[in-house]
Amino acid sequence: MKIIVCMKQVPVKDSLLKITDDGSWVHETDLNYEINESDHYALEEALRLKEAHSGEVVLLSMGPERVREAIKQGLAKGADRAIHIDNSSFTTQDPFVNARVLAAAIKREEFDLVLSGLQTDDYGSAQTGVILAENLGVPSATIVMEIQKQNGGIKVKRELESGWFQWVELPLPSLLTIQSGINQIRYATIKGIMMAKKKEIKALGLSELGLSESDVEEGQTGLVFSKIYVPEKTKKTEIFEGDPREVAQKLADKLKNEAKVI
Amino acid sequence: MSNILVVAEQRDGTLNRSTWEAVVGGQKLAKELDKEVTVLLLGKDIKDLADETAGKGVTVMVVDHEKLADYTPDGYSAAIKQVVEKESPAYILFSHTYMVRDYAPKLAASLGKALISDCIRYKMAGDKPVFVRQVFQGKIDADFTFDGDGPYLVSFQVAAFNADDLATGGSGVVQNAEVNMDGVEIRTKVLEIFEGVKQEVDLSKAERIVSVGRGIKKPENMDLIKQLAEALDAEIAASRPVCDDGWLPLDRQVGSSGQTVAPKLYFAVGISGAIQHIVGMKNSGTIVAINKDPHAPIFDIADYGVVGDLFEVLPEFIKSVKKL
Numbered sequence: 001m002k003i004i005v006c007m008k009q010v011p012v013k014d015s016l017l018k019i020t021d022d023g024s025w026v027h028e029t030d031l032n033y034e035i036n037e038s039d040h041y042a043l044e045e046a047l048r049l050k051e052a053h054s055g056e057v058v059l060l061s062m063g064p065e066r067v068r069e070a071i072k073q074g075l076a077k078g079a080d081r082a083i084h085i086d087n088s089s090f091t092t093q094d095p096f097v098n099a100r101v102l103a104a105a106i107k108r109e110e111f112d113l114v115l116s117g118l119q120t121d122d123y124g125s126a127q128t129g130v131i132l133a134e135n136l137g138v139p140s141a142t143i144v145m146e147i148q149k150q151n152g153g154i155k156v157k158r159e160l161e162s163g164w165f166q167w168v169e170l171p172l173p174s175l176l177t178i179q180s181g182i183n184q185i186r187y188a189t190i191k192g193i194m195m196a197k198k199k200e201i202k203a204l205g206l207s208e209l210g211l212s213e214s215d216v217e218e219g220q221t222g223l224v225f226s227k228i229y230v231p232e233k234t235k236k237t238e239i240f241e242g243d244p245r246e247v248a249q250k251l252a253d254k255l256k257n258e259a260k261v262i
Numbered sequence: 263m264s265n266i267l268v269v270a271e272q273r274d275g276t277l278n279r280s281t282w283e284a285v286v287g288g289q290k291l292a293k294e295l296d297k298e299v300t301v302l303l304l305g306k307d308i309k310d311l312a313d314e315t316a317g318k319g320v321t322v323m324v325v326d327h328e329k330l331a332d333y334t335p336d337g338y339s340a341a342i343k344q345v346v347e348k349e350s351p352a353y354i355l356f357s358h359t360y361m362v363r364d365y366a367p368k369l370a371a372s373l374g375k376a377l378i379s380d381c382i383r384y385k386m387a388g389d390k391p392v393f394v395r396q397v398f399q400g401k402i403d404a405d406f407t408f409d410g411d412g413p414y415l416v417s418f419q420v421a422a423f424n425a426d427d428l429a430t431g432g433s434g435v436v437q438n439a440e441v442n443m444d445g446v447e448i449r450t451k452v453l454e455i456f457e458g459v460k461q462e463v464d465l466s467k468a469e470r471i472v473s474v475g476r477g478i479k480k481p482e483n484m485d486l487i488k489q490l491a492e493a494l495d496a497e498i499a500a501s502r503p504v505c506d507d508g509w510l511p512l513d514r515q516v517g518s519s520g521q522t523v524a525p526k527l528y529f530a531v532g533i534s535g536a537i538q539h540i541v542g543m544k545n546s547g548t549i550v551a552i553n554k555d556p557h558a559p560i561f562d563i564a565d566y567g568v569v570g571d572l573f574e575v576l577p578e579f580i581k582s583v584k585k586l
């Protein structure tokens with residue numbers, strides 16, 4: 001099975017985010033980055049499918065130069081090669097545009113399966129994978145928690161709300177968006193890290209993808225991003241800060257005598 | 263008709279409650295923009311549901327077709343696309359459920375239009391609505407608008423609007439919409455729907471819950487949580503990553519894919535407060551949060567918040583409770 005894994009690099013979860021003065025985004029220079037959580041699970045699932053059924057795992061990541069770090073990590077875990085699209089000149093929050101560029105890269109490959117995460121931890125639109133499938137003309141299933149290969153296709157377990165699930169069958173090629181927790185993620189081995197050094201990371205630009213500037217222009221779907229900001233508080237929260245012992249005593253007292261819940 | 267189309271969600275002839283939340287959102291927007299709301303219902307043999315829905319005083323448009331008997335992304339997006347092309351609504355609204363996540367981006371892409379997903383509210387800037395969605399897992403809000411020709415697609419987070427605010431008293435007509443599904447190939451085969459883990463603990467009955475998140479760092483540290491739960495005479499629950507990692511069984515998970523709870527006391531330790539967690543516990547009586555990040559979204563819904571390191575605060579807190 002030839003599997004393409006869409007993998008985005010995002011700021012690490014505990015990052016202290018500072019919004020730029022114009023509200024256009026957060027200051028990126030002092031942030032550390034990691035592989036988007038559900039993409040990490042997608043990669044692991046691809047590696048397991050390859051181990052069970054043989055084939056190839058190709059990583060696809062779009063982002064600035066720094067995403068090569070995430071790519072190398074994925075190669076060290078066992079992906080065979082990678083494609084990097086540098087989007088520094090056309091960064092957008094429009095998933096339609098991002099999916100178009102990713103699709104152009106995937107169309108250059110033959111594939112049986114595309115795996116993406118279900119949602120990014122930064123933009124969180126939960127759309128890129130599904131739009132990508134539409135763009136590639138293949139069927140998709142989202143929030144996937146198990147994949148079984150069958151004759152001529154796959155059977156996947158989709159998560160529904162409140163602890164319910166559903167099995168669906170899809171032909172190949174198709175695209176699945178993977179939910180966190182589908183498997184246990186492996187660590188890269190020293191040997192894997194050594195081997196990764198020899199693996200190919202192909203850099204592709206817009207022209208190699210057969211795209212023009214107008215294909216990645218903002219606004220073509222009608223989406224206009226204006227600004228980000230710290231959310232307004234809607235509830236009055238009593239905040240305790242400082243010496244742990246004093247804070248602990250105050251909180252215990254409040255819960256007993258004010259809220260009367262202990 | 264330059265209308266607001268709200269796409270309903272039904273399974274086995276029953277409407278998802280969040281459909282009514284989206285209808286309320288649609289009604290509010292309709293008032294601002296001087297438009298009308300139509301609720302779009304898709305399925306097979308859903309006449310009773312259509313009548314029942316219209317009975318609340320909303321205009322219902324029904325698409326009844328063999329190929330819509332089971333939900334599939336191919337069937338739903340093709341059918342809705344045809345309705346949209348015929349009716350040219352200005353807005354298409356959804357509730358951001360798992361089903362909508364599955365097909366709405368596909369529908370939007372097939373129309374070449376943007377879907378602003380998982381919005382928490384809208385606000386008016388002059389005569390233009392600005393849609394607010396969260397980025398960075400709820401830590402930051404972002405404003406989006408639409409430009410150019412519609413339709414404009416928007417999905418609203420579950421509970422973004424209150425279903426009880428439904429404006430009733432409309433005429434409640436049912437209209438039938440014809441679609442031609444001959445050329446539509448349904449590529450997904452739908453198999454059974456089933457409940458996952460057998461729930462061994464019913465957290466919904468617990469009076470007090472201590473809930474632990476990824477801030478606990480290692481399974482070895484779970485002992486601290488057990489001590490806290492004992493001191494408070496509480497059940498233990500968790501956010502999803504803690505269950506994903508196997509540190510607690512799945513039936514202890516609170517949130518959109520786990521249990522919904524509303525204890526007298528919900529004590530959240532090292533939980534950031536992503537929306538998928540919040541929906542499962544926001545109706546709790548008193549909410550306490552301990553988190554080292556003062557901007558963690560869990561503080562927005564907490565009654566008492568401790569900004570600090572849980573490994574420093576909890577041992578002291580357990581001592582204080584024992585002394586009470």
Ligand SMILES: Cc1cc2nc3c(=O)[nH]c(=O)nc-3n(C[C@H](O)[C@H](O)[C@H](O)COP(=O)(O)OP(=O)(O)OC[C@H]3O[C@@H](n4cnc5c(N)ncnc54)[C@H](O)[C@@H]3O)c2cc1C
Pocket residue numbers: 013014118119143474475476477478500501502503504515516517518519520521531532533534535536537538539542552553554555558570571572573
């Ligand atoms: C479709 C879907 C369904 C989902 N369903 C669910 C669900 O049912 N339930 C659920 O919980 N999630 C669910 N999620 C996941 C959800 O989006 C979040 O990723 C998850 O809730 C985060 O868990 P967390 O808060 O424990 O971890 P994190 O987001 O990593 O937060 C850890 C927190 O601990 C704090 N912390 C770290 N160290 C310390 C310390 N020493 N002292 C104090 N605080 C500390 C950090 O500041 C941080 O706020 C779902 C996601 C999707 C997309």
Ligand SMILES: Nc1ncnc2c1ncn2[C@@H]1O[C@H](COP(=O)(O)O)[C@@H](O)[C@H]1O
Pocket residue numbers: 006007008009036038039060061062063095098102115116117118119120123124125126127128129
């Ligand atoms: N820049 C990117 N490079 C590679 N994959 C991406 C990129 N952006 C989004 N994706 C994939 O699409 C999924 C959903 O992203 P989103 O629509 O932003 O929530 C992610 O989990 C990734 O698998």
